[in-house]
Amino acid sequence: MPTRRTPIGRMRKRSFTPEIIAAFRHLVEVYEKGDCTCPPINWEKYWEERPRCAACRAYNKAEGELVGLLNFKPWERLDNPYVAIPHPPGTPGREPGPDMQRGYVLWRRLEKAAAEETEGE
Numbered sequence: 001m002p003t004r005r006t007p008i009g010r011m012r013k014r015s016f017t018p019e020i021i022a023a024f025r026h027l028v029e030v031y032e033k034g035d036c037t038c039p040p041i042n043w044e045k046y047w048e049e050r051p052r053c054a055a056c057r058a059y060n061k062a063e064g065e066l067v068g069l070l071n072f073k074p075w076e077r078l079d080n081p082y083v084a085i086p087h088p089p090g091t092p093g094r095e096p097g098p099d100m101q102r103g104y105v106l107w108r109r110l111e112k113a114a115a116e117e118t119e120g121e
Contacts, residue, residue: 016113023066024110030055030062031080041086078110079103 016024034055041050052060067078079096081104087093096104 016110017069018117020066020069021110021114021117023062023069024114027059027062027066028114030058031082034059043088075099076106077103078106081107 036055037053038056039051042048063078070076070078072078077099079100085094085096
């Protein structure tokens with residue numbers, strides 16, 4: 001019996017509403033304005049709770065609002081390609097994996113959509 005499944009390569013791309021674009025612009029503004037003053041990461045006690053500076057808390061809040069609007073599936077993520085990876089060289093977390101690359105692609109698509117909306121105004 002035939003099925004009507006759409007191949008993954010032909011799935012519809014996500015469109016961004018003006019609300020999502022505004023939340024993305026706010027996230028970029030918070031990122032550009034914020035200056036992290038968090039203490040360096042102690043890799044021996046990485047999983048313990050560590051203090052977060054006001055700039056990082058504001059960024060996490062703005063990112064959470066945007067991710068909530070994007071209505072992500074559990075495996076989806078958004079990654080800022082301008083943030084330095086904090087893992088030391090030679091560790092597994094140092095190189096961005098495929099899931100992080102998809103997060104970068106989504107960030108670039110949001111940048112492009114925000115730029116196109118600005119040009120249209």
